[in-house]
Amino acid sequence: xxxxxxxxxxxxxxxxxxxxxxxxxxxxxxxxxxxxxxxxxxxxxxxxxxxxxxxxxxxxxxxxxxxxxxxxxxxxxxxxxxxxxxxxxxxxxxxxxxxxxxxxxxxxxxxxxxxxxxxxxxxxxxxxxxxxxxxxxxxxxxxxxxxxxxxxxxxxxxxxxxxxxxxxxxxxxxxxxxxxxxxxxxxxxxxxxxxxxxxxxxxxxxxxxxxxxxxxxxxxxxxxxxxxxxxxxxxxxxxxxxxxxxxxxxxxxxxxxxxxxxxxxxxxxxxxxxxxxxxxxxxxxxxxxxxxxxxxxxxxxxxxxxxxxxxxxxxxxxxxxxxxxxxxxxxxxxxxxxxxxxxxxxxxxxxxxxxxxxxxxxxxxxxxxxxxxxxxxxxxxxxxxxxxxxxxxxxxxxxxxxxxxxxxxxxxxxxxx
Numbered sequence: 001x002x003x004x005x006x007x008x009x010x011x012x013x014x015x016x017x018x019x020x021x022x023x024x025x026x027x028x029x030x031x032x033x034x035x036x037x038x039x040x041x042x043x044x045x046x047x048x049x050x051x052x053x054x055x056x057x058x059x060x061x062x063x064x065x066x067x068x069x070x071x072x073x074x075x076x077x078x079x080x081x082x083x084x085x086x087x088x089x090x091x092x093x094x095x096x097x098x099x100x101x102x103x104x105x106x107x108x109x110x111x112x113x114x115x116x117x118x119x120x121x122x123x124x125x126x127x128x129x130x131x132x133x134x135x136x137x138x139x140x141x142x143x144x145x146x147x148x149x150x151x152x153x154x155x156x157x158x159x160x161x162x163x164x165x166x167x168x169x170x171x172x173x174x175x176x177x178x179x180x181x182x183x184x185x186x187x188x189x190x191x192x193x194x195x196x197x198x199x200x201x202x203x204x205x206x207x208x209x210x211x212x213x214x215x216x217x218x219x220x221x222x223x224x225x226x227x228x229x230x231x232x233x234x235x236x237x238x239x240x241x242x243x244x245x246x247x248x249x250x251x252x253x254x255x256x257x258x259x260x261x262x263x264x265x266x267x268x269x270x271x272x273x274x275x276x277x278x279x280x281x282x283x284x285x286x287x288x289x290x291x292x293x294x295x296x297x298x299x300x301x302x303x304x305x306x307x308x309x310x311x312x313x314x315x316x317x318x319x320x321x322x323x324x325x326x327x328x329x330x331x332x333x334x335x336x337x338x339x340x341x342x343x344x345x346x347x348x349x350x351x352x353x354x355x356x357x358x359x360x361x362x363x364x365x366x367x368x369x370x371x372x373x374x375x376x377x378x379x380x381x382x383x384x385x386x387x388x389x390x391x392x393x394x395x396x397x398x399x400x401x402x403x404x405x406x407x408x409x410x411x412x413x414x415x416x417x
Contacts, residue, residue: 001411004055004114005038006130011300015327016143017044018209024048026400027209033407036119055117106129107133110258121410122176127165131172137414139406140176142169144321145189146244153244153321154276159367169194174210177410182206185324185346202406205350205394208330211303215253216311224308234265236313236337238306238328241270241278241405246342251282252363253370255289264370266317267309267414310335315373319360323347327406329355333387339378340369354387 006028009017028051035052039045111134114122123139124131125292131138147165149154156162171180173194179201181187187201224230239245250266257264269285272279279297286292301309310316316332317340324346332339333354334358341347343357351357358365372379 001407001414002034002036002117002119003407004036004119004136005052005317006122006124006128007037007045008041008124008130009126010041010044010402013184016126018211018327019143019206021209022045022097022207023125024052026207026403027052029396030400030404032404036117038114038119038122041284054389055101055114072281078334084282092189108135110308111135116192120414121407122181127168127172129168129171132175137410138175139178139180140172141180142173142186142190143182144186144324145169145193148189148193150244150321153223155242155243155244157400166303175202177413178202178406180204180406182325183350185349186336189203189324200409202409204399204402204406205397206325206327206330207394207399208334208391209327211307212310212331212334213304214334216304216308220304221308221312224232224305225312228296228311230296231265231266233314234267234296234312235315235317236267236269236309236332238269238309239318241268241272241276241282243278244321246321246360247278247282248285249293249360249363249366250317251277251285251291251318254294254364255285256363256367258289258291259368262371264374265294265296267298267313269298269301269306269309272297272299296413298304306331307335310337313337314341315370317370319358319366321360323350325350329387332392333384333391336384338373338383339387340366352386352390354383354390356383407414 005024007020007024007327009020011017024037037045037048037052037054038057039054040057042054042058047052048054058403107130114134114136119136121138122131122136124135125141127142128360131140147162151157151162156165164384173190173196177200179190179196181201181203182205184203187198187203190196190201191198196215215357236248239247241247247268254264254266282295283292286295310331315338316328318326318328319342320326321342321344323344326347329339329341329351339351339355340358340359341351341355344360356369358369
């Protein structure tokens, strides 16, 4: 069977991009199936052109999106879905406006083209409304349903985001042949929130990204330190500046430690988003507490630099509110970097005994955990060993076997139709 792999992410997507590229690297080892990459984002996937046939719709999708911006929209019939305007009230082709007719034609052409290539199944590596617009059986991937659990955070609730996610999942999950999620907790959420049959949900836990470079030479590490003027000892948090990432808690904890005459540095990487004012808030708080010199903002960095920072860091500190799974824990385990993170459902199941768990609303707990992890070598060694044991429980080979079980399930479903 020929299987399409729909890739739609970009480096700006953070963990989603890491997940999707790691998924492709696993597929390169698969000799049981024939895969085609389908993408509207060829620029960020060009490195795979020697590994897979690539069906590139980038130019057509670009003009399609441009066209949507200039055509008239009936505001009474629309909702926002991931920045795309979609109709949820029309009852047939006769009710479609110009934009909807173009959309229908666009995806019909794509469907016919993919079927001409004998693609019988598409695996969507991320949640996308396109899944039920292309008329080919599909596997849908769900990263998390945190908009249902933590709707107080604006990044998953305001400006129509909550409604768009609900429309996306109610439209796509019931129609999917199978669903990929990252954990048993994620599977529970899908069942509880959307009533999906558990038989078609497959848990394929996250893996350390394939780009990681474990044994960088000292001159590379020193170059990174010099380039960013980094101190000898620092905590590390790679995350875009979303409210749910909870950078503020770290600043509050550093202020508590400062009052105890303990100076701890923190390095932040990730896009310096201004949409919710978190980056500015962090800077203002740091200045207020007079710890600005202890806070380093590196912005987006390259893969080699990311590996170097994990090797140099004293610990990963990640007081996020979102799960159920996160990639940085696995990166830290891979690099012998101790972890402090949030004691929340999903996260505690992922990190098990490989991290110190704290209340993400308590800077006091975080400050105490930082002191422990910076001073107790036996604790550091135990966490590192436990992290390695966690990585050994789920490997690239395990993921590949789990994926092939899913594919066989889909083949049987298609054969029964």
